[in-house]
Amino acid sequence: MAKQTPTETTSTSLPSFNFQGVPVRVDSVSVEGLIRTKDDYIQRHLKPLFKVTTFEDLMLKATEIRQQLERLECFRDIGIRIDTNKTAQATLNGYTVTFRVKEFRRFIGGVNTTVGANEGSLTFAMKLPNLVGRGERLSIDHTIGSIYNKSSCIGIMKPLPGPWNMETSASLFNHTLPNNLSSYIFQATGGLLELNFESAKKVRHSMQYEGSWRQLEPSSRSTSFPVREQSGHSFKSSLRHIMTLDHRDEPMFPTRGILFKLVQEYAGVGGDAAFVKHDSELQVNIPLPYELVVQGSLKMGVLRPLDNSILSHNIHDLFFLGGPSGPSTLRGFDMKSIGSKSQKDFLGGRAYWCTALHLYSRLPLSVGRGTWGDYFRLHAFLNAGNITSSTFIPEDFGTTCQTLLQDFRAAYGLGIGFRLGNAARVELNYCFPLRFLKEDSIVQGVQFGIGIDFL
């Protein structure tokens, strides 16, 4: 415990106090403010409080439980009151703990703006939190995007008891997504069942089943034939597993930690679509002196169709590479432009890899430090990658590997990034493409990107 030495100008120093030495027995824990929330839903979170023996443990435990209650998304303004037990049944060293909560209203509505890869959209969202008292949540969203995309979703989520922070959710959706870079409009209508849980600290799993009816149609008269060939209806019935291990200190501009994400999808549990898709991402952040951060990332993915039918997969299931932001980020190249193309439509690929090395630094000379300057970072980067439409079938394995390693693209540059809350980032970079093919759409010079995922 730090001891304060009194000086002439400071106020009277506080005596140091050893909270570890204060014995405590928690006599009662109560929660005030519960109206529709069921008692048993809250009780299991409070049980650990009865085991504390010292005052310091009591304070830490009470704060931890407060965080857990916040995560339930049923309450706002959670207050804690710890007091000695003054009732007649008080034991020696008896304490009472009271949590004062305010339940969320039954209905929360709002209009938000969301940011996707280089386009913005407006979302009308309605949430009914804590529906029948055990943390269930019903949500309805309707999103209208700036480029004619439309999306509606209604979902219900229920947290499950147990040590793994489990929750299950079911939703129905209808998306209309125009893709102007490949001249098609993709529509999907279907349902998603999810089971999310944590298998260890900061390791989240999501097991999903998706059943969706997809329609692909050419968006203009000039849509090229390879894209038209893939138009039509198909039903995708697939199982997906997403594992995310996130030990970074924060998601936007991390200074330390590792992110490892693995996505596996098996489409073919009935329906028409039949493919297996793997996608992985690894990001390592190493702090250096002078508040610099070195970040290295590697992403790889492969899609393998399981039969030769035209319905097994379509262009919307494929990977794309290129662009200033989004899942296909490769700075120094136009959005989604790397790989095969027909006329001006980008056709994507079935196997890709990309990697990047960044050196991040805060604004120099402590400009805006502590206030607005903290939202900015400067960075120097080197990114590279490749994509191919051949896939790793056993006969072709060697050739596919060779193709992927041979003509890879690369670019380096400098830029400045700005953080929009904890959700999105804006980057303004000056790029120098290093390795590229003659027909690639390179960006030599300024490139602007806004989005959620970056390489």
Next chain:
Amino acid sequence: MATTPQLDLTFNSKDPWSSDTVMIIPLESSQVLMPESASILSIHAFLKMCKLPYTVREMLNASSIAGNGKVPVLKSGPYVLSELESIIQLAAAKSVSLSANLGLTEKADLRAYMSLIHIVLGNAMLYAVWLDEFVYRNITIHRVGSPFNFPLKYLVPWIQRRRTRAQLKGLKWAERKPEEVKREVETCLVSLSERLGDGEYFFGTGPTELDAVAFGYLFTMITTTLSPEHNFGQLVKQQVNLVRFCQRLEKELFSSGN
């Protein structure tokens, strides 16, 4: 379904007819429907009359390729077309035309008869295939759903049926009874028979676009049986000169020499 208007497309008349022109159709044996067959045969006849070379490719998603749901789809060089009108315009841009030597009134007549066939025979076929319960349940549903597994096997025909019903409702065909449809078809056939008379072709001494369309629709009606209630073949057989016309054109265009 995105509607893509194609009639205002300007075709490049400098390049010759593309040598890798391909006609894309649904699977003949298991997927194609009667009205689609009629359009396909009309375009076969037209291209053969113009002596323009092409190959045929069967695709499960043929009706989604053009964007307006119509088959057949003709891919010629950079152009992807699906209506007879556009294909006629493309041929004209390559300086091939069957009705160039007709006078203005004859040309107007030609268009009128082509319209008659499309509207009466075309809609009658759509009516029989989509709105007749027996034909829909026994033939149409299985053919349209054949490329898919559950659930699209039943969902796609259902959606297409709703769409066709709305389309026919707009044209006032949906409320008609089968006897009315039969009478309309008979009237149209009589009119065609009168126009043909004893001649070899409908106009002049050579085949025109009308001959191609008439052949396509009439031949399909003769050779396809849907149900006892909708037996278009019987109606065509009542006009002997139309039957002879079909037999003659079949030999002329599709015998082994072509």
